[in-house]
Amino acid sequence: MPGPMFSARSEESSLAASDVGLTAVSDLAVAAVEQIRKGMRDRETALPAGRPGQVDDVVAAVLAGGILPDRGRGGRDWPELLRGFVAGIVDLTADTVAANLQAPVLAIAAVADFAAGVTGQSVDAWESGPSGIALERELIAALWNLLGHSGGDGVLTPGSTQSNLLALLLAREQSSLGASFENGIGPTRRRPRILASELAHLSIQRAAGVLGLGQDAVIPVPIDAENRMLVGAAADRIAGLAEDEFPMALVGTAGTTDFGSVDPLDGLADLARSHSAWFHVDAAYGGAAMFSDRARGRFRGIERADSVSLDLHKLGWQPAPAAAMLLRDPATAIPLDCNVACVNPRDDEQAGYVGRFARTLQTTRRADALKIVATLRVLGRDGMAELVDACLDLAVHAADRISAHPRLRLVSEPQLSVVVFRYLPVADGESHVISRINAGIRRRLMRETGGSVGRVDVATPSGLPEVCLKFTFVNPYLSQSAVEDLIDMVVQAGSAEEAQG
Numbered sequence: 091m092p093g094p095m096f097s098a099r100s101e102e103s104s105l106a107a108s109d110v111g112l113t114a115v116s117d118l119a120v121a122a123v124e125q126i127r128k129g130m131r132d133r134e135t136a137l138p139a140g141r142p143g144q145v146d147d148v149v150a151a152v153l154a155g156g157i158l159p160d161r162g163r164g165g166r167d168w169p170e171l172l173r174g175f176v177a178g179i180v181d182l183t184a185d186t187v188a189a190n191l192q193a194p195v196l197a198i199a200a201v202a203d204f205a206a207g208v209t210g211q212s213v214d215a216w217e218s219g220p221s222g223i224a225l226e227r228e229l230i231a232a233l234w235n236l237l238g239h240s241g242g243d244g245v246l247t248p249g250s251t252q253s254n255l256l257a258l259l260l261a262r263e264q265s266s267l268g269a270s271f272e273n274g275i276g277p278t279r280r281r282p283r284i285l286a287s288e289l290a291h292l293s294i295q296r297a298a299g300v301l302g303l304g305q306d307a308v309i310p311v312p313i314d315a316e317n318r319m320l321v322g323a324a325a326d327r328i329a330g331l332a333e334d335e336f337p338m339a340l341v342g343t344a345g346t347t348d349f350g351s352v353d354p355l356d357g358l359a360d361l362a363r364s365h366s367a368w369f370h371v372d373a374a375y376g377g378a379a380m381f382s383d384r385a386r387g388r389f390r391g392i393e394r395a396d397s398v399s400l401d402l403h404k405l406g407w408q409p410a411p412a413a414a415m416l417l418r419d420p421a422t423a424i425p426l427d428c429n430v431a432c433v434n435p436r437d438d439e440q441a442g443y444v445g446r447f448a449r450t451l452q453t454t455r456r457a458d459a460l461k462i463v464a465t466l467r468v469l470g471r472d473g474m475a476e477l478v479d480a481c482l483d484l485a486v487h488a489a490d491r492i493s494a495h496p497r498l499r500l501v502s503e504p505q506l507s508v509v510v511f512r513y514l515p516v517a518d519g520e521s522h523v524i525s526r527i528n529a530g531i532r533r534r535l536m537r538e539t540g541g542s543v544g545r546v547d548v549a550t551p552s553g554l555p556e557v558c559l560k561f562t563f564v565n566p567y568l569s570q571s572a573v574e575d576l577i578d579m580v581v582q583a584g585s586a587e588e589a590q591g
């Protein structure tokens with residue numbers, strides 16, 4: 091009798107969702123959690139302090155013997171790998187982390203994500219994960235409901251970079267349907283233009299490039315003193331388009347990365363409608379703030395968008411990926427429609443076996459709806475709102491403290507949970523010197539304290555941007571006194587940078 095083909099039989103290599111495998115999963119999960127707990131306790135700082143290359147040294151030591159040894163090292167190797175990994179992570183629960191839109195993860199979300207992994211579901215073909223498919227459909231409806239619209243469609247994506255791409259792809263398809271024969275004599279070849287605020291996320295430009303429109307198809311629209319797109323200026327830009335150009339899409343940002351500012355969405359919806367342009371809202375950051383009644387008012391008009399990008403791995407506290415591209419009119423998804431025998435044969439679909447393949451550019455895709463739905467049901471709208479409000483409060487508290495501090499200048503009042511400010515040296519210097527000091531503060535904090543704050547290069551009329559610092563509050567459990575300590579940390583680092591000259 092020939093022996094088994096696969097010889098590495100061990101607890102670790104049993105099939106996770108099998109009876110035997112689940113026992114292994116349980117044992118391994120408990121051990122992994124303990125290892126993470128120990129690793130987190132051993133950590134002294136949020137980021138590994140010191141030079142960045144030190145992390146590579148730790149990882150290299152853990153990987154001694156190579157990633158793909160000729161003979162498997164067995165399960166005892168795994169805790170060691172996890173130890174090295176945890177030693178080099180950023181601790182998103184730490185008091186000294188306020189740099190990015192990278193939220194700490196809720197326990198329920200982490201475990202639901204794990205459950206999706208254990209069961210190995212995919213949502214492309216019906217038979218790959220029927221309940222994940224149904225959950226995703228229901229979740230999309232619930233998210234539209236949150237935004238104030240019913241009857242919309244959409245799909246979960248790896249993040250808003252991809253959501254923005256997908257939305258602009260559909261905008262392009264829609265515009266070519268409407269524009270191609272409008273002069274009645276044949277296809278016109280007008281160049282599509284996308285209008286977005288100067289502060290729109292770079293992924294808008296990159297999407298335009300990927301779509302073959304060229305990154306310069308995105309026309310930056312000036313902003314007001316509160317960093318919101320000027321609707322009048324957008325109208326002027328449209329009026330100024332050349333004869334062979336047309337406004338394919340207007341992109342409003344609901345929560346800019348740099349300032350958390352929310353564009354006047356209602357006005358932009360009107361403008362888009364009056365030019366038959368697609369209206370896309372990039373609510374990657376801000377969308378989830380709509381759980382809070384306190385914040386909702388800022389988003390009026392989002393319900394009129396043709397498409398919306400919304401992340402729940404920012405505010406939402408999910409492990410990435412947890413993002414949605416929402417489509418107002420299900421018919422506009424038709425360009426993504428396709429059938430292939432190996433995934434979604436048309437006759438199967440007609441018999442009700444419908445997966446999510448024809449709604450996205452991906453094929454295999456995790457059942458990410460599970461973790462989001464689990465979180466929303468466990469916390470409810472009020473629980474989510476409480477977490478959102480806690481982040482908003484932290485930003486207000488930080489802004490108050492910064493305003494009162496002689497060595498700091500508040501650059502923008504918080505609109506969501508972002509606060510932008512600048513360290514002011516004792517010896518007043520030229521702007522580029524102050525910029526250098528502020529840039530230095532960020533690196534010094536990472537190197538010496540293992541803490542992190544964000545950076546914003548604020549445009550100025552001189553053309554020379556001012557380097558500023560930014561707190562991004564996405565940890566709702568941070569205390570107000572921790573915020574005060576963070577401010578002290580920044581000021582101390584600023585003094586040290588200044589002393590260094």
Ligand SMILES: Cc1ncc(COP(=O)(O)O)c(C=O)c1O
Binds near residue numbers: 347375
């Ligand atoms: C406004 C905005 N849009 C898009 C993105 C990209 O989102 P993701 O990282 O989920 O791809 C970000 C990321 O921070 C963002 O702030």
